[in-house]
Amino acid sequence: MKQRIPNPIDEGDARLFREAIGEVRPLAPVAPQPATLRPEPRPRMFEADEAAVPGELLDLSFDPAMLEIGEELSYLREGYSPKLLRQLKRGQFSVQDDLDLHQMNMAAAQASIAIFLAEAKHHGLRCVRIVHGKGLRSKAAGPVLKGLTDRVLRRRDDVVAFASARPSMGGTGAVVVLLKG
Template identity: 70%
Template sequence: MKRRAPSVQDDDIRLFREAIGDVRPMEPVESVPERPRPAPHPFMRDADEAAVPADSLLFDYDPADLEVGEELAYLRDGYPPKVLRQLKRGQFSIQAEVDLHQMNAAAAQMTIAEFLAECRHDGLRCVRIIHGKGLRSKAGGPVLKGLTDKLLRRRDDVVAFASARPMQGGTGAVVVLLKG
């Protein structure tokens, strides 16, 4: 057997009104506007840039370990040689990078094209492509390094590129300067 909820009687309503007294409607309250969020700040890039002068004074590598003759360098016709020298010395700030390790040639080619298109779209001028040194490559030599060299030379948006400085990946990476 179900019990029905007791109905509200007129007497109950009167008692309730007497208990709470006079009421007045509340004015609508405007919600507090959301504070604007601060723009993101690249703290890690700032820290990296601040560390460059100190890192450039460190000689914690053996100059004999440098792979002489394996450096990549290219300067598009019509640009002064000074641009390539500045790039080799690390005088441009690297704004983005992509790592091609563990990719086959087809995937690397697509990744490079997409990466450079995105960088151009975002207005980036100096980027790094990590292709690796090809230490596990067969007798034909480093596949991704050669592919990167060929692809970059064919692109109209590439002003110059050079093997990275030792602390940035050495001959296992290339720093690319894009048209502005």
């Protein structure tokens, strides 16, 4: 089927049309609607996660099975819910800062951990990551910095819990630490 192309409107047709419809009244110009501003994006899951921590810290029971044996580090301070440690292991807390101990000796690593955690507390951070490495070059002594990190964190009052990081965040070569608020 052939498509029909309309004939162009000539001046005579336009004049006949204007005579047929009569006098017209122009409409007053209408101002366009103001553009609605979209709200700024909000990290709602992060906010919900952070808001849930204080309530969970206060409403917790004690589970004696706090330690995990093996390559993974795991610790939960007495008086806190095991649910908190499970959430930490599953990566349900947002890591807000991190410290890398690679290439440090024990004294430098211990001092760095103390300074890092003091700064985290000062800035109100709740969840941080410490990369201690897997100790692959520690030979027979085993992972020196990993053991040091475990001992230091267990002794600190501001540490609620810690666990080896998820594989995508360093696995057994890093630990995620939950701090008191």
